[in-house]
Amino acid sequence: MKNAFASILLIIIVFSSILAQDDIAFYSQKALRTQNRIYNPDIKTVLIFPTGYPLEMPVISLNSDKTLQLQFDDLAGGVKNFQYTFLHCDANWEPSQLRMNEYMEGFDSDEIRDYKFSFNTTTSYTHYSLIFPNDRIRLTKSGNYLLVVYLDSPTQPEFSLRFIIYEPRVIIQDVKIGRAHLPAYMNTKHEVDFTIRPVKYKIPVPDRDLTIVILQNWRWDNALTIKQPRNITPDLLDYDYEEENLFDAGNQYRSVDIKSLRYRSEYIADILYLADGYHVVMQLDRIKAGKPFVNDPDLNGRLYIKTEDMEHSETEADYAMVHFSLPLGYPLAHASIFIMGELTGNSLQPEAKMIYNYETMRYEGSLRLKQGYYNYIYVVANHESGAGDTSIIEGNFWETDNEYTILVYHREPGEIFDKLVGYYQSGNEYSPKQ
Structure with a gap:
């Protein structure tokens, strides 16, 4: 048991060191991309969904009374003057040639005023929320939109999120x-x-x-x-x-259940409380490709925030560093493995890139997650393609839902x-x- 505990601590130390180096390299590049992207490592749990429906996709119809809700946490704490604006994009997510006043009415940017402080958590944070369109900014065209949240300039964003507005013509x-x-x-x-x-x-x-x-x-x-x-x-x-x-x-999604940090749910090997907070060590994941298909129920990559340990999930859910391990006898040549799901914006995020550990012969990675329930898969991406391939790790099964x-x-x-x-x-x- 002592050897196992020592191994877990070693994994955590190695993870933290590697991820800190990757964060410095990645988060220093804050040029705006028309993607779901977080540019500030203190910003976590960025969610966008139709108001009142947190498991639905960020889609609303033009000129309706429907709205979208944005939620995010700032682990730096305090109160910041976060601003937001919108960028209209074409079908390929390139900025359209429309001027702002051709797709927005009211102000061209505004402040996010709704915030709450965390309470009874080991990790302190400020929780922000925004509902839009609103009486200060209205969107007048259908199409692809990028929500940009920033402090000083939209060209130096804190994060960006995709959403769409449709007008039913066909x-x-x-x-x-x-x-x-x-x-x-x-x-x-x-x-x-x-x-x-x-x-x-x-x-x-x-x-x-x-x-x-x-x-x-x-x-x-x-x-x-x-x-x-x-x-x-x-x-x-x-x-x-x-x-x-x-x-x-593809295959059914894997899951992380950290609604409670008081007991180990399915697929969790251990929960540790260290000087820097909670650490959740997942059981070793397995390669599913080439194995029989198992129809595990999933949320098709979604997540929802929930704590069973406290009453108010928005501000009383705690954070934990969740550690993932994927045994593989050799590192992949000219390719990388990423954790993917709504927990990474359904995109190839640098912080979700796995690192190969030659001593343990595993791919290892860590994500700081708020208490809740998460779906994820492992995808492989080469250095030229921006698409994640499920065939190597997850496998492809026609029975997948x-x-x-x-x-x-x-x-x-x-x-x-x-x-x-x-x-x-x-x-x-x-x-x-x-």
Whole structure:
């Protein structure tokens, strides 16, 4: 037992040293990216969701009474004058050519005024929240948006988050999501087929003016972009392809349950309280690729904040450094392993990059997480591609239960921005009135 405890402490010390070096290198680069990205290591648990629905995706319809809610913690504590603004982007997440006053009404930036201090926690923090659009800033165009939170200048952000606003002009219908039809991909890929009906909305040249983007579990790194319909009729656009609309099916997400730090939940090897706070040591994860599929229930990568130890989760949930280990006999050549899920903004975050430990023959990584329940997967990314590959660690199984999002962007002739005129989320169709 003493040897095991000593090994755990050694892992924690090594993790902390490596991550501190990585943080210094990464967080010194604060140039704004049009991505889900945290630029300040003191900013944690950055969440955006439809107000009142923390497990839903950050999507609202244009000119509706629906709003989005932003929440985040500042581990530096105190009160800061956080400002926010919005950047309109095209279908490829490049800044659009619109001026601010062409997509915003009211102020072009504003202060985040709603904050609370943590209470009864070993890690002190200030919890901030914001609801928008609001009476100070309104958004007047549909499309892709980047929320930018900063202190002095939006070009030196604290963090940035993606969200979308749609205007239902077309109907996305006949959606079929399931096992790929081609024999070569039947066991490892999912196929997403659908048609688009413009109703009364005019799209004179759809193969030129439309851009279709399909997301898997709200991941932008492996999004599919389709420009050409397979077939065009006066009333229908057909996107029933054989290969262009295939996703690696991946596997069910793994989970971290730290709603309580008083007992070890499933998959947790140990909970330690050290001089710098709580440490949660996860059990060794296993390679799932090549193993039989196990249908473990999951949240498709989501998270929710909850403490069972106190009453108010927003300000009484504590933080813990959670340590992950993935045994592998050798380091991958010209590639890196990342922890991915909503806990990393569903993107390849430098702080979520695993480091290979030659002594233990494991990939190891740590994330500081607030009490709650988290989904995650391991993805592999080479140094040239921005997409995470699930095939090496998680495997790809057609039985995997994923959620898919279909986005229809339209750039009218002569326009300088992309409207988002169609939105579909697995099981829910958002359509114009007929």
